[in-house]
Amino acid sequence: MTAERPTAAPPTPLPGPVARFAGLRTKFMVFFGLILVLTCSTLTWYFVESRSVLLTENLHRLGAILLTSVVNNGQFRYGALIAEDRATLLHFTESLIALDDVAYVVIRGADGMILAQQNKLVRESSGSLTFTQERRYYPDEAIAQALYRDPVVTPRITPVVLSADKILIPQAGMSNRLSAFSPFAAHLYDVAMPVLRRPAADPSLSALPPELTEGLQSGGAERAGVQGVVQIGMSDARARRELLSTIRDALLLTGLIIGVGILGAHLLTLRVTTPLRSLAAVARQLAEGDIPAPLAPTTRDEVGQLTLLFNMMTRSLHERNVAIHTNLNVIQRQIGQLSAVHQTSAAITSTLDLHELLDTVLQLLMKNLGFARMLLMLRRDDRDAAYVAQIAGVGPEIVAAARDLEIPIREGDTFIADLMIDAKPAFVRDLDAAAPRMHPRMLDLARHANVTSFVAVPLQSHSRVLGFLVGDRAAAPCTGEDLSILSTIASHVASAIDNARAYADLTELTQTLEQRIEERTRELSAANERLQDHDRRRSMFISVASHELRTPMTAIRSFTDNMLDGVAGSLTDRQRTYLTRIGHNLNRLTRIINQLLDWSRLDLHQEVLRLEPLCLKQLSTLVVDSLRTVADEKRISIDLRAPDDLPPVRGDHDKVEQILWNLIGNAVKFTPAQGTVTVTAERAHDGLVQVCVADTGCGIAPEHLPRIFNEFSKVPSAMATAQGAQLGLYITKSLVTMHRGRIWIDSTPGAGTQVWFTLPIITDGEALRGAEPERPGCPA
CATH class of the missing domain: 3.30.450.20 (PAS domain)
Structure with missing residues (x-):
């Protein structure tokens, strides 16, 4: 093993006698002398x-x-x-x-x-x-x-x-x-x-x-x-x-008592500190690594017992020191092996290229663990066979022979089956003794490389054996420590190989996905262009159709009104009923066409706000007065509640008026006779004005409320004759949102509906970009 032995730090120098400030005897005598002096002085002073x-x-x-x-x-x-x-x-x-x-x-x-x-x-x-x-x-x-x-x-x-x-x-x-x-x-x-x-x-x-x-x-x-x-x-x-004379006698007596007391304290401390100094000298020898001679106890009190115990501790420390020195080389060797494992693990995680990874692994193991030659074999993905993925420490002839080496993986009492199927490590002390269990080509390759002893460990990742790793020490025999350290690092090597393979597969998959994404992007772009063109055509069709429908509807309305007025002669009751129904359906068709036109403009994003200061009380009064005739015909009362000091809001005059028309008109439309519509405007928190339009109409079922503001919501109405294209609330919500407000609804079937919306209050001196000349707002 070539790992360097860690250098021990120099021992810390022990403090010598000069480093001490005061000994125990001095401290005890000073303490006892102070107590004695204070006591005698107090008594003398009192006397x-x-x-x-x-x-x-x-x-x-x-x-x-x-x-x-x-x-x-x-x-x-x-x-x-x-x-x-x-x-x-x-x-x-x-x-x-x-x-x-x-x-x-x-x-x-x-x-x-x-x-x-x-x-x-x-x-x-x-x-x-x-x-x-x-x-x-x-x-x-x-x-x-x-x-x-x-x-x-x-x-x-x-x-x-x-x-x-x-x-x-x-x-x-x-x-x-x-x-x-x-x-x-x-x-x-x-x-x-x-x-x-x-x-x-x-x-x-x-x-x-x-x-x-x-x-x-x-x-x-x-x-x-x-x-x-x-x-x-x-x-x-x-x-x-x-x-x-009394003071002189008292001082002489006090001095005599203090002197006798200090002398007694000195003799007593000598009896305690002398053995302690001997123990300190022995402890210093122990700290310096020497083995001191046992101390002879001079007394039978606690100090003598301490001396006996210190002798026992000295012998115990000596025995432990011998045991520590005996195991120190083993510990240092293991530390070196662990350091090599750590370095190898750090190195194999630095690359994801499989060939470079395998070469790095074998070179580091040979360098740090002392192996002379190493072989790494992997399982093929397409069949049960193992091939030589990397070999190191051998000559070119053996490298060329190992390239064509492929060993089938089969069940049985063989060396390959133990490693690749059972995932068991192998320790071959003698190559000739293990020859019957080895594949002939692998045995020939080992003998050609003069291998006498080797260790082999499986490379297992996620309960799957990827291959195995083999190493030998040339002429020196392998040991159990080699097998243990190689087994420890095998899991890291297997994980690195698995990650490298996964990275290679991911790279290939990424290239394929990039091609597919490009193709799908082109297809989606073409489909998006077709959808946009279709959407433009649809909006244009709705706009053209709505405009084209208005001309014949205007003529039909004129002829219907003339006939009802008696221009074409007197009418029977049935004729008047038919003409009244025609007029009612013409009004309904007009509302649907207007909603479709508004929806088309919103869908094409053609609506542009012209912001200015507005007084909601004046606008609400204007709309309520305009709808009061229709309400009177249905015997519906409209009540407007707004304070005089209501602050102005920032909005588009026509759009805010349309919001009020839609909400108050819906309330009048869906409220039966003898009903009530209440419009309330008040200042809310966070710089907003809140408007509520409440009616006593038919109401809306709770299950339909979540989609009431959707376009073409298809919410059933209790008054089918008043139902239109169901675009009014969608258009109203879009206009409120454009003004940075919020709209919500609460309704109870049979009891009525309340619709709230908010608009921001205009601040003093705020500049309105792109605004028309200001219309009369709320009075200051």
Whole structure:
């Protein structure tokens, strides 16, 4: 076999360790470390925040206790504040300012004047009681003024901050929860409380001298309710130092916990990732085609079980790899054969010439499948015999001998019967062993070509054996694969041969049909010319006959009218009856002649429309007025219903008038006495005007309606005396169609008939080609 072996694609390079962004151990440690850091940080923050809130609350509680104890002290209230004893006030301020958490002390009298003050924030004499000293680093007076205006009985705590003027002002929006985020900055809280006047029954008054008590009672009634204000500035600097120490200890403990946790995670991940790295190295060796050594499990947990399973998978992959390599050559050989079959199938469908097709088939099979010689025999159409249609791969002498080879096809245990009758493929491994079943001439031809082994397959298409195909490999013996691949392609070859034969037969038939078509076309052309000539003669005859009949009919009508008028003398009743019938039949004959003339003009396509704007209401009124005399004679009422704003239509005046004459005249003609004819005109949709002519006449049977508009329709009428040539509705429909309208009919026997037709509305400013000067249309 000479088919090229498909080239394998180069293997995709495996990603190396450098291509990895981060290992599993790193990811696990980072993930675990983040969780541990977030957890410890959250707990530490919560602890620090709780500690900070607790310290702040303790500071506030201390300030409140100090202030309450001073304010409620009777000696301070009456011996120092009310008596304005500067020495006693100085004693109280020095005792308060000596505390670590107190930053300043301010004592105000009932009039709001400062009686005593001391401050740790600025250097000044501790015994200064000057009221005009500078107010820097002291609280704003607004804090104390608020207590004068709105006294309270509990200390009021106000966070203060140093302003640009070095005055301690209230801090807006200060939150204790924000203090944990600034542990390095101290905060000041102004704890202020008013000194309220107490009743005389207050036990604290008993410690004072009686004369002072009396003086207070006599003069206190004139004073206000607030006797003074005491302000203490509480600093949380000491609390901040304790908080910093707590934060330092918490950070050390948190760092220790995080370090121990990360170390434990590192040891745990090493226990998992080390075996996984070994498994990854083995997998890489497998991907590169190597056979790695089995891994020894280091643990008995899931990782150890995974290692055992991976060893089992490695052995299984090795066994499968061996099986794949064993069958790879077979698969590639079969792919090559299928490719050859595909190429051969594509090539044999490229031509429909039988000789070229057979030569192409044999050459492709020899080239792609490796056959040295090939023979193709076909069945003759006229008798049961097989002949050599094509031979390839042999010398000229064998080709000349094969041209005259013809083998009869008969029933029996022969090589030809198996192929041509039973449609069985044949695999001859030894020519001498198969010699008794072969035809002598075919056996001589095979021996002359030195054939030792060959395969033969029937060519079957549509359950019919067309022939068979034989191939051999010269000195090399044929195999079962040769028979299989040749059988696979035999159906394609048979279909191609069948198509080529069908194409040849079709080509021959096409040539014959073309000759017949030409002959039949000439015959049809001659017959068509004769029919056209006959049609022209018929139309001319009808036209001439109609014109020639009008002259004697006019004379007969004149003499009949004169006799009825008494010009020829008096008439008897019978004579008058006969003459009336003659006049009636003359009118009927006149209608038939007029219809024949109109039909002749339509048949010869001599009708030409002269389009112009028309008012259907005016035309309908004109026709109705013209037919009203005939209707009155039959005692028939005609009713016209049309709106004044009916838009004009585009049409030929005479043809539209003839349409109305035919339809309204038919309605009057087929309506009995005391009947009614109604003509209705209205605007329809899609730019059309619709006209309906309805009567209460005899009606038309439903089975006759489909052919009512046909020429010479032969539809029976309930009023035989009024029936004409039955061309009126045909002519009416032709005229409506010429105007691009539509006409239809609805009728009920014994109840009447309704005929509708439509005409297009003329648009504003529309140019009418070939139109006569406009006649009066509908009023604007």
